[in-house]
Amino acid sequence: MTKTISDLEEIARKCRVEIVKMVHRAQAGHPGGSLSEIDLLAALYATRMRVRPDEPKWGDRDRFILSKGHASPGMYSILAEMGFISHEDLKSYRVLGGVCQGHVDMKWCPGVDFSAGSLGMGLSFGMGCATAARLDGSDRRAFVMIGDGEMQEGSVWEAAMAAAHHELGNLKVILDRNRIQNDDFCEVQMRMFDIPAKWKAFGWNVKEIDGHNMTEVMEGLDFLEAPENCNGPSILIAHTIKGAGISYMENNPSFHGAAPNDEQFHQAMVELGEVDA
Template sequence: MNADIPQLKRIACKLRISVIDMIREAGSGHPGGSLSIADIMAVLYFHAMRINPVNPDWPDRDRFILSKGHAAPILYAALAERGFFPAAALGTLRKKGSILQGHPDMTKTPGVDISTGCLGEGLSAGIGVAISAGIDGRDFNTFVIIGDGEVQEGQVWEAAMYAGSKKLSNLIAIVDDNGCMCDDHIDDILPMPAMGDKWQSFGWKVIEVDGHNIADLIRAIDQSKTFTGGPVLIQAKCIKGKGVSFMENQPNWHGQVMKEDEYQKAIAELKGA
């Protein structure tokens, strides 16, 4: 499929605006890590993934797992924009009775393939889905987005070891490598030196990419879909809070609440982009 890069850029910007609006309306949520992966989500949902919003349970669809489940707003923005549910639902995020929980709930939200939220768990579920595809002879891919702070969880490495050793080439993990956690920058809390080398040593093909360059993301993700030698780890260099100047690379915007003037400034910047 030929990608319309300007169009994907517009979509990414629209998703970012949705995120800011949703979190403001909800009164809580995680803007930094949502904005960080907006470009990746635009490429996945509007270019790379084989999905059908009319039939969200289609057995042959590509699967998506947001292991860093606190970035739920960007997932909901993408699903609504892609037509999995009406955009009006976005205003109900985190509210009682909503289909949009604070962290993704597969039983409530059309298009959510796995419930996530407690960090470290998504890749393991992705392995189960990928194994199942192999047993059933289905050719779909499973994408898992993991936070770079999340990679500190031991379970991620249990999963990395397993998927690599089993050569699960229908499994693609994307690390949102933005260098920030909740309390501080990763290097000031618990550094993860040579992360790519670690994955590679466990049998993963590692592709490093600028997580905000649509053309590069398309190349990396398209390549990962057809790679047959084992699982692929796309190490996407991202900026936490990307697109809102005062949030960029600021760990405190992991889950901070916006004041009204901050909201106005964020929206103005995104709309002017």
């Protein structure tokens, strides 16, 4: 069934509710980057990913690698929405023995393709998945989401150079450009200058979008899938707002890795339309 823009927006809204519930329940975790990425994940999973939630290890599935693996509540919420895990499983976030480990882990959670949590690793892993797909003669793709602060890791550029050298047209990166990293704004911590130019110079196809405008998100995903962009790796630079959707978290470095208190939680549920003010 084809999803409309408003269908996708509603999926993302429901995921936002779960994200805030998870970090509030755990009183720990990373809401900011989960909320900035979630519109992208909602559209990607609901309209593009060739996966089988009832057969998560299906060999010819598209791979998705959340390289910014700390933003796991976002991924868990969309995996629950898609049916890989149950909404009950979301309560296991950061709980001993839970499928929802602090950072996404392929050994613990169905639908997770890589055990991330250490920045700068996912793009290389995705390159391996894309290389394997090519050797198999398969048309499956490897989608990788990276963060903007993550680009300060040198290994990202080892992978960027290698993927372009090998013309991996089945490797698709989405950059969550939310402009905030752990300690402060990226601009303060480490300026990255002209990001699109950097990727172009490394030999990638590049497009920029507003990562919260669902129409633009869909156009961006079209770009990643377009046959003319399958001559080599492509990157969608999604301009996002850290903490998007919750007023007091938006653009606030404090909510990179902090949970809302009870009062803030209630306000978030009001803002997301879950409860009346």
